[in-house]
Amino acid sequence: MPAFPAYEGERWYAAYTCANHEKRVAAQLDGAAVEHFIPLYNSVRRWKDRRIHLALPLFPGYVFLRLALRDKLRVLQIPSLVHLVGFNGQPAALSDEEMEALRQGLTEQLNAQPHPYLKVGRRVRVVSGPLTGLEGIIVRRKNHLRFVISLNLIMRSVSVS
Numbered sequence: 001m002p003a004f005p006a007y008e009g010e011r012w013y014a015a016y017t018c019a020n021h022e023k024r025v026a027a028q029l030d031g032a033a034v035e036h037f038i039p040l041y042n043s044v045r046r047w048k049d050r051r052i053h054l055a056l057p058l059f060p061g062y063v064f065l066r067l068a069l070r071d072k073l074r075v076l077q078i079p080s081l082v083h084l085v086g087f088n089g090q091p092a093a094l095s096d097e098e099m100e101a102l103r104q105g106l107t108e109q110l111n112a113q114p115h116p117y118l119k120v121g122r123r124v125r126v127v128s129g130p131l132t133g134l135e136g137i138i139v140r141r142k143n144h145l146r147f148v149i150s151l152n153l154i155m156r157s158v159s160v161s
Helices: 024-030 069-076 096-106
Strands: 010-017 034-038 040-046 051-057 062-068 081-082 113-115 123-127 135-141 143-150 154-158
Touching: 010 024, 010 096, 024 034, 024 062, 034 096, 040 113, 062 069, 069 081
Parallel strands: none
Antiparallel strands: 010 062, 010 081, 034 062, 040 051, 113 154, 123 135, 135 143, 143 154
């Protein structure tokens, strides 16, 4: 039986996880030798007597992973990984260019933080810098301009200075 190219080739997918289990799923993906990406941002939480610095996921509830669909079952057996995001029961692959730009841009220590998902607004494309090639929306927040990147598949957004 001939193999289908989409079934054999590795692509990026968004995996939905149980609440607050993104890092745990990422650790288990490490153990299974599956390439993955979990973008994090630094947050300071104040308690009565101290401040604590936390690394929280930019896209709560999601981990991005790169695999061939033939390996889907191996990944779905990971506890706390609920399913691969898709349509009509089929996982939907993310754009390789978008994922590479996101991975490279977020490693440049940008001040990224979660942002509410935006559907309307003026779309722009970055032409130079660490986020080259990404499309997003410019918004003003507290007299500062921020660039909002939206991933339509998972309906989540991130803003960077």
